[in-house]
Amino acid sequence: MSEPPSGGRPRRRSARLVVMATIALVLVVAVIGGIWWFRDDASSPAPVGSGDADAQAVAEVLRGLPQDPAAGFSADVADEVASDPHQYVPDGAVIEPDQESWQELAEDMSTVDLVMTMPDGTQREYRAVMVLQEGAWVVAATIEIEVTG
Amino acid sequence: MTTSMMPFARRVRRPVATRAAVLLLAAILLTAVGVGPVGAAPAAPAGPAEPGAPECTGSDLAHARIDPADTANDGSALTHVPLQDGSFVPVVLVHGWRGSVGTWDLHMDLSENATAEPGTSHRSFVGNLQDVPGVSVFTFDYEGVNTSWVTDPAIGPTLATHIACLHDAFDQDVIVIAHSMGGLATRQAFAEAPETAEMVSQVITYGTPNTGSDLGAAGVTTALALLAVNAAPDPDRTIRDLTGDAAVDLATGSQALAELPEWPEGLAVHALYGDTRIETHSLGLFAGAHPDGATVAMGDMIVPTSSATAEASTTDGVTCEYSYSLTRRAGEVVEELFQVLGTDRTRAGNPIGAQAPCFHGNLMRTLELHNAMLGYVVDDLEARAVPALDERAVPEDLRGQWCYRSDPDDCFSFAELMEEYPGSGFVNSGSGEVSANGSYPYEYCFQFDADGRCTAPLAGRGTYWLFPAGVPWDCEQEYPRTEAPESDQWEYLGGCNPDFSDQHDVSEDRLVRWANHPYSESLSFYDEEPWYRR
Numbered sequence: 015m016s017e018p019p020s021g022g023r024p025r026r027r028s029a030r031l032v033v034m035a036t037i038a039l040v041l042v043v044a045v046i047g048g049i050w051w052f053r054d055d056a057s058s059p060a061p062v063g064s065g066d067a068d069a070q071a072v073a074e075v076l077r078g079l080p081q082d083p084a085a086g087f088s089a090d091v092a093d094e095v096a097s098d099p100h101q102y103v104p105d106g107a108v109i110e111p112d113q114e115s116w117q118e119l120a121e122d123m124s125t126v127d128l129v130m131t132m133p134d135g136t137q138r139e140y141r142a143v144m145v146l147q148e149g150a151w152v153v154a155a156t157i158e159i160e161v162t163g
Numbered sequence: 164m165t166t167s168m169m170p171f172a173r174r175v176r177r178p179v180a181t182r183a184a185v186l187l188l189a190a191i192l193l194t195a196v197g198v199g200p201v202g203a204a205p206a207a208p209a210g211p212a213e214p215g216a217p218e219c220t221g222s223d224l225a226h227a228r229i230d231p232a233d234t235a236n237d238g239s240a241l242t243h244v245p246l247q248d249g250s251f252v253p254v255v256l257v258h259g260w261r262g263s264v265g266t267w268d269l270h271m272d273l274s275e276n277a278t279a280e281p282g283t284s285h286r287s288f289v290g291n292l293q294d295v296p297g298v299s300v301f302t303f304d305y306e307g308v309n310t311s312w313v314t315d316p317a318i319g320p321t322l323a324t325h326i327a328c329l330h331d332a333f334d335q336d337v338i339v340i341a342h343s344m345g346g347l348a349t350r351q352a353f354a355e356a357p358e359t360a361e362m363v364s365q366v367i368t369y370g371t372p373n374t375g376s377d378l379g380a381a382g383v384t385t386a387l388a389l390l391a392v393n394a395a396p397d398p399d400r401t402i403r404d405l406t407g408d409a410a411v412d413l414a415t416g417s418q419a420l421a422e423l424p425e426w427p428e429g430l431a432v433h434a435l436y437g438d439t440r441i442e443t444h445s446l447g448l449f450a451g452a453h454p455d456g457a458t459v460a461m462g463d464m465i466v467p468t469s470s471a472t473a474e475a476s477t478t479d480g481v482t483c484e485y486s487y488s489l490t491r492r493a494g495e496v497v498e499e500l501f502q503v504l505g506t507d508r509t510r511a512g513n514p515i516g517a518q519a520p521c522f523h524g525n526l527m528r529t530l531e532l533h534n535a536m537l538g539y540v541v542d543d544l545e546a547r548a549v550p551a552l553d554e555r556a557v558p559e560d561l562r563g564q565w566c567y568r569s570d571p572d573d574c575f576s577f578a579e580l581m582e583e584y585p586g587s588g589f590v591n592s593g594s595g596e597v598s599a600n601g602s603y604p605y606e607y608c609f610q611f612d613a614d615g616r617c618t619a620p621l622a623g624r625g626t627y628w629l630f631p632a633g634v635p636w637d638c639e640q641e642y643p644r645t646e647a648p649e650s651d652q653w654e655y656l657g658g659c660n661p662d663f664s665d666q667h668d669v670s671e672d673r674l675v676r677w678a679n680h681p682y683s684e685s686l687s688f689y690d691e692e693p694w695y696r697r
Contacts, residue, residue, distance in 0.1 A: 079449075091448060102451040115497070127497055130449060140449060141489055141497065158445040159489040159497055 122146035233290025259343025277505025319351025346371025375415035434475035437463030437521030
């Protein structure tokens with residue numbers, strides 16, 4: 015029997031995470047989109063629950079990622095991130111969550127938009143999918159927000 | 164049409180699947196709101212030309228009326244047309260969870276072709292079925308208990324009763340067309356009364372969750388309830404439905420599904436399904452984005468493809484591919500964008516929106532699936548149809564099947580003779596003149612010559628004698644036993660042997676054909692058994 019290729023396991027776990035996160039996001043959008051479509055006033059749905067404390071906790075986790083990236087990711091991808099944490103969140107980057115964008119999708123799943131300022135000053139925007147694991151909010155995946163204009 | 168990728172359920176770990184389930188359940192609620200009843204088709208009184216079955220119909224089974232808006236291709240009124248043998252085949256439509264018979268009033272206006280603008284079909288779903296010769300459409304309605312599980316007495320057991328009744332009333336196997344949980348109701352009907360599976364020729368399902376839906380796998384959470392109630396126009400009903408039996412029993416891995424027997428072996432089950440695929444290229448982990456992103460197979464957004472096609476004899480699906488992205492103009496809020504993939508990549512589309520061909524609640528509006536459904540129905544009817552024989556060349560008095568009473572299966576018809584012997588027919592168009600005994604002789608020629616004359620030898624022609632009702636036959640009176648003078652032995656007649664006079668029922672028409680040489684060695688007349696019209 016041949017040995018599994020080096021690094022195969024993390025890649026598989028990463029792929030699984032990607033799928034999981036995509037499903038979650040797509041469902042979120044689909045549901046929210048559905049709500050918009052079916053609602054008479056076509057207004058944005060109200061976030062579920064109060065969640066101020068959770069929103070604050072999520073923001074603190076994200077702000078702390080540049081200092082300790084490995085600590086802020088879900089168990090599914092923690093190993094992969096730990097192998098090269100600054101590939102994902104460069105050392106010296108600054109993350110600023112937009113707490114107003116925070117939405118609790120379920121008791122242990124939420125999304126929040128954020129801006130990551132790179133060490134060279136450039137900025138990237140993401141929507142992070144957060145999951146609650148062992149009492150702590152961690153990042154499951156991100157979708158980059160394309161900024162135009 | 165394609166088959167789905169890896170099933171949704173196998174791609175996710177349970178914790179995320181749970182969350183996904185919660186959100187999906189919200190989606191199904193919204194779906195039901197959006198594509199729900201749009202005016203239930205009322206039970207119509209069966210008119211004289213309508214092939215209804217009054218003994219079977221009632222509050223929960225209706226013979227679908229022909230909507231005046233559903234017209235024939237030339238604009239004339241749609242009418243029920245029987246099969247060539249005059250019969251009809253009952254087709255039963257079974258709606259799904261939270262559904263009603265209004266499900267079947269929809270028109271086909273969606274296509275999986277991303278570039279197509281299909282418009283709206285000329286006729287409704289029911290109308291297109293009613294346009295098929297031989298089809299008689301019935302709708303099974305369990306709206307009053309449509310959030311209960313299929314074991315409810317008003318669902319599976321009642322459907323079984325109706326299937327049996329329609330089968331007996333029409334003397335034809337029933338066709339069942341079911342949406343979503345309606346397919347599970349049909350499985351339950353077969354479980355309740357296994358003999359009904361033998362009364363059904365095929366079942367056509369639209370998005371039936373044979374192995375469940377991934378919604379609600381973990382039950383209903385407060386968050387979900389709030390989300391759903393927030394969106395639903397009838398919050399009280401939504402709450403009731405969320406806590407109904409079916410909301411739990413429809414979930415993948417539920418005990419109720421485990422107890423529901425599979426489709427009966429040998430039954431033709433045609434599964435129609437939606438296959439939604441969503442690409443997200445910008446998915447990843449911050450700067451470590453995956454360049455290829457991810458594509459997920461979502462089935463019809465409610466039912467995974469693997470569930471919709473489980474145990475099916477055939478599958479026909481529609482595939483809808485979307486990309487998902489987030490964009491923001493400087494100074495504005497983030498927008499979520501679904502785009503329909505295809506030659507036109509700029510068109511926005513919501514995979515659970517009203518224009519999503521692959522969405523669970525829209526499957527009956529999708530042209531490709533409708534065409535597949537009609538194909539299965541038409542094939543079924545064609546297989547049953549008895550080709551009509553052309554009887555125009557047969558004298559009216561002789562048309563139809565003629566059978567012996569001693570062997571009712573031993574029959575013939577002149578139309579069959581004409582098919583078996585091309586070019587044969589009646590001499591002088593069969594214009595029979597009444598004979599002395601009151602019968603009418605019709606001479607039949609098995610082969611006319613080129614001049615249209617019957618010059619075939621005696622074996623190639625024959626005379627059929629029609630005895631109309633009221634005209635008796637007494638063979639010995641016709642051919643009495645007499646002495647033959649020595650001058651001409653043919654004057655001797657030996658009576659009848661055999662004699663079928665007592666088998667003539669004068670209350671009915673009879674037909675007799677005697678041999679061209681009907682005399683035995685003893686010069687007895689060889690009588691023949693009469694045929695009776697079937």
